[in-house]
Amino acid sequence: MKRCYYEILEVERHADGETIKKAYRRMALRYHPDRNPDDAEAEARFKEAAEAYEVLRDPEKRRLYDLYGFEGLSSSGFRGFAGMGDIFSAFSDIFEGLFGFGGGPGASKGPRPGRDLRYDLELTLEQMAQGHTASIEISREVSCEACGGTGQKDGAMPQVCSTCGGQGQVARAQGLFRVVTTCPHCRGEGRVISDPCRACQGRGRAYARRELSVQVPAGIAHGQRLRMRGEGEGGYAGGPPGDLYVVVHQQPHEVFERQNDDLYRRLEVGMIQAALGRTVAVQSLVDGEQSLELPAGSQTGDVVRLKGLGMPRLRGERRGDLYVQLQVRTPDKLNKAQRELLEQLEALSEPAALPQAAPESGKKKKKKLFQRN
Numbered sequence: 468m469k470r471c472y473y474e475i476l477e478v479e480r481h482a483d484g485e486t487i488k489k490a491y492r493r494m495a496l497r498y499h500p501d502r503n504p505d506d507a508e509a510e511a512r513f514k515e516a517a518e519a520y521e522v523l524r525d526p527e528k529r530r531l532y533d534l535y536g537f538e539g540l541s542s543s544g545f546r547g548f549a550g551m552g553d554i555f556s557a558f559s560d561i562f563e564g565l566f567g568f569g570g571g572p573g574a575s576k577g578p579r580p581g582r583d584l585r586y587d588l589e590l591t592l593e594q595m596a597q598g599h600t601a602s603i604e605i606s607r608e609v610s611c612e613a614c615g616g617t618g619q620k621d622g623a624m625p626q627v628c629s630t631c632g633g634q635g636q637v638a639r640a641q642g643l644f645r646v647v648t649t650c651p652h653c654r655g656e657g658r659v660i661s662d663p664c665r666a667c668q669g670r671g672r673a674y675a676r677r678e679l680s681v682q683v684p685a686g687i688a689h690g691q692r693l694r695m696r697g698e699g700e701g702g703y704a705g706g707p708p709g710d711l712y713v714v715v716h717q718q719p720h721e722v723f724e725r726q727n728d729d730l731y732r733r734l735e736v737g738m739i740q741a742a743l744g745r746t747v748a749v750q751s752l753v754d755g756e757q758s759l760e761l762p763a764g765s766q767t768g769d770v771v772r773l774k775g776l777g778m779p780r781l782r783g784e785r786r787g788d789l790y791v792q793l794q795v796r797t798p799d800k801l802n803k804a805q806r807e808l809l810e811q812l813e814a815l816s817e818p819a820a821l822p823q824a825a826p827e828s829g830k831k832k833k834k835k836l837f838q839r840n
Contacts, residue, residue, distance in 0.1 A: 469537055470515070472518075472519035472532065473519075475515055476519050476523065478490045478523075480533070484524060487523045487524060488520075488524065491517075491520035494512070494513075495517070498512040498513040498516065499513065513554075514548065514554065517548060517554040518548060521547070522545070528545060578703065578704045578707075579702060579703040579704060580702050580706045580708070580709055581701045581702045581703065581707070581708045581709035583709040583712060584698070584699045584709065584710075584711045585712050585713075586712070586714070588601055588603065588714065588716065589716045589717075589718055590683065590715060590716070590717060591717075591720070592720045592723055592752065593752060593753060595683070595685075595686070595715070595717060596685060596686070596779065597685055597753055598683060598684055598685035599683040600682055600683070601680070601681040601683060602678060602680055602681075603679050603681055604676060604679075605676070605679065606675070606676050606677075607675060607677065607700045607701070608672050608674055608700045608701060609672070609673065609700065609701035610673075611664060611666055611667035611670070611672060613665070613667065614664035614666065616704075617660075617671055618660045618670055618671035619661070619662060620662040621664075623662070624658075625658035625659055625660045625661070627657065627658060627659075628650060628657055628658060628659050629652070630651070630653065631657060633657040633658065634650070634657060635650055635656060677698075679695065679698060679711070681713050684782070685779040685781075686728070686778055686779035686780055686781040686782075686783075687715050687781060688725075688727075688781070689715065689716060690714065690715070690716070691714075691715050692713065692715070693712070693713040694710055694713075695710060695711040695712075695713065696710050697709075697710065698710065698711035699711050722750075723752055727778075727787065728777050728780050729778070729788050729789070730752055730776070730787065730788075730789045730790070731789075731790045732749075732789070732792070733794055734747070734759070734791050734792070734793060735795075735796050736761060736794070736796065737796055738795055738796060738797050738798065740761060741761055741764070741766070741793065741795045742763065742765075744761050744764070744765065746758050746759065746760050746761070747759050749791055751773070751789060752776075752778075754776055757773060757776065757789075759771060766795060767794050767795045768792065769792070770791065770792050770793070771790075771791045772789070772790055772791075773789040775788065776788065
């Protein structure tokens with residue numbers, strides 16, 4: 468069973484980013500493979516701390532973990548690290564500062580997955596309710612086509628670095644420790660490019676634009692992500708490409724507000740309609756005009772529910788509800804006949820009895836008059 472990430476790094480749940488980074492440096496130093504050779508338990512703790520830091524340093528991953536735990540991370544596509552090489556590659560800036568430790572043997576070599584990408588997609592509430600197919604264009608880094616990703620002109624293979632012998636790292640003794648650092652000649656690649664490719668200037672990587680079609684399911688909520696596997700940046704040294712995460716954002720709506728799967732709107736009705744309890748028309752989000760029966764004596768602020776006219780439930784058959792808040796409109800201009808009728812109604816109505824209260828001082832009475840329950 469996995470341990471709590473905060474427990475692993477020995478930090479509080481409200482710890483800030485800098486505190487979490489310092490805690491991870493401390494754990495990485497304690498369980499680093501070069502300090503604990505052939506120690507399986509230390510290696511497990513080292514991997515455990517790296518996974519905890521990867522989650523807690525990322526605001527979105529941390530939010531999902533705090534809300535839903537490990538299941539929330541799994542549903543978002545997070546799988547941790549495949550091996551030690553991935554850890555050293557991801558946190559190379561940290562390991563270079565740990566008593567001069569580098570990434571570890573072979574940290575810079577071998578196939579590595581490409582980076583994940585994010586695209587922010589704005590949608591109308593109607594599009595989120597009905598589902599939508601969006602066309603997007605992204606720019607991503609992939610292997611250079613001219614050199615096949617080698618960085619060498621005409622696709623030739625780079626030469627093995629003479630300083631590190633192709634290892635990408637050099638080691639030296641420093642007191643009781645064996646210090647491993649990135650090779651200064653090849654910068655950890657293990658190969659040296661003598662005749663760089665003109666298209667990518669020897670990087671082996673180039674940016675390319677790509678158009679994609681994104682299928683947005685009906686009922687998706689603001690802030691949810693859609694994962695498009697393999698549409699991130701290209702992998703390194705033959706590694707698989709990363710993924711693209713499309714984050715959905717809802718545009719503000721002039722009429723409707725959304726809360727989970729329910730919709731809310733206001734509707735102005737006439738004073739006579741509200742008093743007599745008439746049937747009025749109300750416009751729904753995607754189902755057209757609907758009939759709304761007003762309870763007799765409806766007041767401003769009363770809410771009437773229309774079942775099943777809210778948002779679709781994601782991956783479900785049912786829908787939320789539509790809640791209509793009434794605003795009773797009092798006529799501001801009356802002709803003579805209307806005024807006479809209202810005066811007759813006033814004469815027939817009994818005045819409401821005012822509640823009796825014990826006498827209070829002037830200041831206290833004034834304050835209570837404007838106090839709201």
